[in-house]
Amino acid sequence: MRQASMHVASLALDETNPRHTHPTSSLEQSIAALLENHPEKLVRLARDISQHGVNPTDLTIVLVDGDRNVVLEGNRRVAALMLLHNPALAPTEKLRKQFAAIARNGEVPRRLACVIAESRMQAEHWIKLKHTGENNGVGTVPWNPGEASRFKGRATPTEKARLFIEAVHAWFPDDLELLANARIVREKRITNLGRMIADPTVRNRLGISVEGDVVLSSFPSARLHPILSRLFSDLAGPVSVDQIYSKRQREDYLQGVEDYLPKLADRLEEPEKYSKSTNTTEGNSKVSVADNDTTEDKKPTRRKRADFEKRLFQGVKLRHVSLRSSEVLEEAQQIKIDEMPNVASIMVRAVVDIVVTEVYEQLGWRRNKDSLKGRIGAVLHQVDPEKNEPLLANAWRLSQEEDGALVLKTLHAFIHSWQSNPLTSEVRKLSLAYGPLLNKADELLEKKKR
Structure with a gap:
């Protein structure tokens, strides 16, 4: 058996599914059979998938039968996706x-992680273990009441939100406005904050995590002060649950406050910690507002930044390029890297090429215009002649220095090679590297207009 990512539209439900009283003869009949008893359960499953995604610990088993990809295990989740x-x-x-x-209020995956079985017999053992109980310990052994109670006793999103507010108090004891907003959120909007920090995308971009009674921050507190001030102000005031209910809405919120977010290059080697049990912080985490100016001048230790972007060029805004170039970027930013890696890889190349070419033509440059590497290099030399801008370090490395072949070969292959099979990590790396370059290129055109 091997693993593969398959498009939901390419899957077929099992017409001999044991859940059916009688075999079915069409997709509509199979779905109706699954909905025949307790349809509310499939509705709840669909809602959970739209909010949290498909359970990544429970892979769908598929049999390739001629031109059909028959789902042997996971018919309910595939049916839920099809209905969404x-x-x-x-x-x-x-x-x-x-x-x-x-479907309107959530995210609906289009691709599904699957295991490809060579035959029904090969899959039968695993399906039996999944659906027929403990099997003397070989199958899934359910928790006893005590074990279930201990699991339920773990921190809920609301409890994590309260702990996070305590950490904010410890980090910024002198910011009375922030603390006042935090108090309002704790008393009236705590579930909204819990919804935000329960979202992995939000946590990754803020650089925070909660482990037991400890809050970890991957950024110096001073770097977090602008976004936390904005976040608590919004949650205490104009931002309601209807505006952050779905994952897409929370991602849109992050894009709207991009200027307040810490720079990814400022991530710490070791996170700062706030501990509830000791009510103390470790590292330089207790920061007053008055200290922010002096703290900003200190260069934190750089750390390899986490791959957090779900969409291409997340947070990039082009205001001075042509309407067509900005529209191409906006359309590319709708592409989810993990769901459409092939299209995403092509659009990385396309957007970078379109923007740097427009800069070349509008500014009337003549040299090095015949190659993508040359055009990127010309923009880099113009916006960062000393090579000391941290946000452009990866663009330099991936296009001009020791890894320059990545642009010449990988980006070229994304479009021109039918053998190219882009990795999502590869596409994400390029998106993160060239996003700042696109912003700087846009600034060059702004100077020209002045």
């Missing part, structure tokens, strides 16, 4: 409206 993408497959109008509403 096409509510018209539901047998009743009420269900069609329910699935359509869920």
Whole structure:
């Protein structure tokens, strides 16, 4: 058996699924059979998938049967995905409206991690273990009441939000406005804050995590002060749960406050810690507002930044390029790297090429214009002649220095080689590297207009 990522639209439900009372003969019949008993359970599954994604610890088993990819294990989750993408497959109008509403308010994956079985017999052992109980310890052994109680006793998003507010008090004891907003959030909007910090994308971009009774920060507190001030002000005031309910809305919120977020290059080698049990911080984490100016001048130790971007060129805004170039960027920013790596890889190359070429032509440059490497290099030399801008370090390295072949070969292959199979990590690395270059290129055009 081997693993593969498959498009939901390419999958077929098992017409001999043991969940069916009788074999089915079409997709619509298979879906109706799954909805026949307790349809609310499939609705709840769809809602959970839209909010949290498909359970990554439970892979779908697929049998390639001629031109059909038959789902042997995971028919309910695949049916839920199909109904979210096409509510018209539901047998009743009420269900069609329910699935359509869920799809509008959440994220619906288009690809699914699967295990490819060579035969039904090969998959039978694993399906049996999944659905027939403990099997003397070989299958899944359920928790006893005590174990279940201990798990439920772990911190909920709301409890983590309260702990995070305590850390904010410890980090910024002199910012009365921030603390006042934090108090309002704790008393009236605590679930909204819990929803935000329960989102991995938000946590990664803020550089925070909660482990037990400890809050970890990957950025110096002074770097977090602008975004935390904005976040608590928004949650205490104009931002309601309707504006951050779905994952897409939370990502949109992050894009809207991009200027307040810490620079990724400022991540620490070792995170700062706030401990509830000792009510203390470790590292230089207790920062007053008055100290921010002096702290800003200190260069924190650089750390390899985490891959957090889900969409291409997240946070990049082009205001001075042509309308067409800005529209190309905006459309590219709708692409989810993990779901459409091939399209994402092509658009990385396309957006970079379009923007640097426009800069070349509008500024009337003549030298090095015949190659992408030359055009990128010319923009880099113009915006960072001393090579001392941290945000452009990766653009220099990936296009001009020892790893320059990545642009010449990898970016070229993304478009021109049918053998190219781009990795999402590779696409994300390029998106992160060239995003700052696009912003700097846009600034060059702003200077020209002045």
